[in-house]
Amino acid sequence: MTVIYDTTFNWNEWFIILTLLTMSVMIWVMPKIFSVTEGIAFFVFGVFAGMLFDHTISVEPWDLYDVNDDSSYQVMDFLSYVMYGPFSYFFAYIYKRLHIQGFFHIGFILVWSLFAFLLEWIAVKIGLFHFDKGYPMYWSIPIYMTTQSLLVIYYHVIRIQRLSNRQSGWNS
Amino acid sequence: MKPLIILLFIILLVSCSPTTEERFYVVVVEGKEKIFDQFEDLASVRNPIIEIDYFRKVEDAKERLPEYEMEQTPVVFIFIMNEGKELQLKTTDIDESIRFLNQLKTS
Amino acid sequence: MAVPITVVLMIIVLFFVFFMKKRLNFLQNTILYMVMAIITKNYFSIMVMELKLYKNADDSSLFISLLIDREIIIPILIVIFVNYFIEFRAWYKKIVVSIIIIGCLQLLDFFSVLFGVIEFVRWNMFYELLINMSYLLIGLGICKTLLAIRSHWEGQQYDSNL
Numbered sequence: 001m002t003v004i005y006d007t008t009f010n011w012n013e014w015f016i017i018l019t020l021l022t023m024s025v026m027i028w029v030m031p032k033i034f035s036v037t038e039g040i041a042f043f044v045f046g047v048f049a050g051m052l053f054d055h056t057i058s059v060e061p062w063d064l065y066d067v068n069d070d071s072s073y074q075v076m077d078f079l080s081y082v083m084y085g086p087f088s089y090f091f092a093y094i095y096k097r098l099h100i101q102g103f104f105h106i107g108f109i110l111v112w113s114l115f116a117f118l119l120e121w122i123a124v125k126i127g128l129f130h131f132d133k134g135y136p137m138y139w140s141i142p143i144y145m146t147t148q149s150l151l152v153i154y155y156h157v158i159r160i161q162r163l164s165n166r167q168s169g170w171n172s
Numbered sequence: 173m174k175p176l177i178i179l180l181f182i183i184l185l186v187s188c189s190p191t192t193e194e195r196f197y198v199v200v201v202e203g204k205e206k207i208f209d210q211f212e213d214l215a216s217v218r219n220p221i222i223e224i225d226y227f228r229k230v231e232d233a234k235e236r237l238p239e240y241e242m243e244q245t246p247v248v249f250i251f252i253m254n255e256g257k258e259l260q261l262k263t264t265d266i267d268e269s270i271r272f273l274n275q276l277k278t279s
Numbered sequence: 280m281a282v283p284i285t286v287v288l289m290i291i292v293l294f295f296v297f298f299m300k301k302r303l304n305f306l307q308n309t310i311l312y313m314v315m316a317i318i319t320k321n322y323f324s325i326m327v328m329e330l331k332l333y334k335n336a337d338d339s340s341l342f343i344s345l346l347i348d349r350e351i352i353i354p355i356l357i358v359i360f361v362n363y364f365i366e367f368r369a370w371y372k373k374i375v376v377s378i379i380i381i382g383c384l385q386l387l388d389f390f391s392v393l394f395g396v397i398e399f400v401r402w403n404m405f406y407e408l409l410i411n412m413s414y415l416l417i418g419l420g421i422c423k424t425l426l427a428i429r430s431h432w433e434g435q436q437y438d439s440n441l
Contacts, residue, residue: 060327
C-alpha cells in the first residue's frame with residue numbers, strides 16, 4: 001500500500017536539494033584535510049548509516065515511518081539519503097580540526113546529536129519525514145549517538161592504519 | 173565482455189515485462205481519522221494484484237481521479253484494470269470496502 | 280531456522296574476510312563494503328516496494344535474517360571476491376573465484392527462499408544469477424575506481440591486476 005501525503009514539489013524537495021547543494025559546495029570550498037579516499041569514506045559512511053536505519057525501520061515488516069511525498073521509494077528519497085553524506089564528512093572534518101580528545105567526545109557527540117535532532121524536527125515539519133505510523137522521534141537520539149560513535153571509531157581505525165602503513169613503508 | 177553485459181541487461185529487461193494477471197486498483201481517501209491500518213494487509217502482490225493508494229488529502233486524490241466526485245470523506249474507489257479503469261465499487265462505508273477487498277483476496 | 284543459519288554464515292564470512300590476505304587497504308575495503316551494502320539495500324527495497332518482484336517476510340525474525348544477508352554477508356562476499364580477483368594473476372584462478380562466489384550467493388538466495396525470508400513473485404533463480412553476476416561486476420568497477428583515485432589524486436602507482 002502506498003500512503004500519499006503530498007503530490008507537489010514543495011519544501012521537502014527544496015530542503016533536500018538546497019542542503020545537498022550547499023553542503024557539497026562547502027566540501028569543495030573548504031580546505032582539504034583528508035585524502036580523496038578518506039573524504040569519500042567519510043561521505044559514504046553517512047549515506048551507508050542513513051540508509052541502514054531507514055531501509056530497516058521504515059520498510060515492512062516494521063515500517064515505522066515514511067520519507068517524502070509518499071511511502072513508495074522515489075528518487076527524492078534516495079537523494080535524501082545522499083544528503084547524510086556531507087554531514088558525516090563535516091562531522092569527521094570538525095572532529096579533526098578541533099582535536100577532540102578524552103571527555104570532550106561526550107560533549108561533541110551530544111552537540112551533533114542535538115543538531116541532527118533539530119534538523120530532523122525541521123524535516124518532519126516540512127514533510128520530509130512522516131511519523132504518523134507511530135515512530136517515537138526521541139528514538140533518533142540514541143541512533144544518532146551510536147552512528148556518530150561508530151564514525152569516531154572508524155576515523156581512529158583509519159588513522160591507526162595509516163600510521164602503521166607509514167611505519168612499514170606502505171603509503172596509504 | 174561488453175556484448176555479454178548488454179545481453180544480460182536485455183534478459184533482465186525482458187524478465188521485467190508486464191504480465192496479464194488480474195489487477196485491482198484501489199484509491200482510499202482519508203477523512204477525519206487515520207484508517208491506513210485497516211487497509212495495510214489488503215494490498216497484494218499475488219493474483220489478484222491489489223494496489224492501494226491511500227491519500228491523506230482529498231485535493232491530491234481529486235488530482236489523481238478528476239472524473240469522480242468526492243464530497244464526502246472517507247471514500248474508497250475500487251477499480252478493475254482491464255484496458256482502462258473500470259469502477260467496481262465506490263463507497264463511503266469503510267467496512268463495506270474492506271469486505272469487498274477481503275472477498276477478492278480469498279476468491 | 281533461518282536466523283541461526285544466517286548468523287553462522289555471517290560469522291564464517293566475517294572471520295574469512297578478517298584473516299584473508301587483502302590486496303586493497305582498509306580504507307578501500309571499507310568503501311567497497313559500504314557502497315556494496317548501499318547497492319544491496321536499494322536493490323532489495325526497489326524489488327519489494329516498487330517492482331514488487333520480491334515479497335519479504337512479515338515475520339520480524341525472518342526480516343533480521345534478510346538484514347544480515349543484505350547488510351553483511353552479500354557485501355562481504357563481494358569484498359572477498361574483489362580482493363582475490365585482483366590478487367590472482369592467472370585467468371583460470373579469477374574464473375574459479377568468480378564461480379565460487381557466485382555459487383555462495385546463489386546458495387544464500389536458495390536458503391532465503393527455502394526458509395521464507397524472501398519469496399519470489401514473477402522472479403526466479405536464473406534472474407537472481409544475473410543480479411549476482413552484476414554485483415561482482417559492480418564490485419570490480421568500484422575497485423577499479425578506487426585504484427584510479429589512488430593513482431591519479433594521491434600519487435600512488437598501483438598494480439591493480441584488473
